[in-house]
Amino acid sequence: MEEKKLRIDKQFKSCPACHYKEQFFEELSKEAIEAGSLNKRVYLIANKQGLTNPASFKLIPIGTKFPAYDIKVDVCPNCGCIYAVRLATGEAEKRMQLLDNQPKLILPHEFNDNGGRPDGIRP
Numbered sequence: 001m002e003e004k005k006l007r008i009d010k011q012f013k014s015c016p017a018c019h020y021k022e023q024f025f026e027e028l029s030k031e032a033i034e035a036g037s038l039n040k041r042v043y044l045i046a047n048k049q050g051l052t053n054p055a056s057f058k059l060i061p062i063g064t065k066f067p068a069y070d071i072k073v074d075v076c077p078n079c080g081c082i083y084a085v086r087l088a089t090g091e092a093e094k095r096m097q098l099l100d101n102q103p104k105l106i107l108p109h110e111f112n113d114n115g116g117r118p119d120g121i122r123p
């Protein structure tokens with residue numbers, strides 16, 4: 001039987017309500033980067049996360065893979081609409097971190113922040 005997985009990697013470059021192309025935090029970020037007070041773009045919300053149950057995470061074997069997502073949200077400066085500018089699914093893996101020897105959930109390299117299509121993502 002074929003396994004069904006939600007696979008999304010989309011970017012939304014204009015407001016879904018008024019089609020305005022500028023984004024509030026993107027414009028603010030450009031100004032701050034030019035002024036030297038910021039080194040990368042910020043979002044209203046930027047969240048990359050593997051979907052696991054924190055209570056049982058310690059019991060799960062190293063190497064276990066989890067569904068994961070990446071969402072970035074900005075605001076339209078024209079009409080105030082809050083919308084996702086990046087929406088992607090992927091996979092995270094529980095790995096041992098060498099520094100403190102504690103298991104961590106490692107998000108995949110497939111979530112990059114440069115807006116390009118990530119490596120290794122399966123459509």
Ligand SMILES: [Zn+2]
Pocket residue numbers: 015016017018019020076077078079080081
């Ligand atoms: Zn708008």
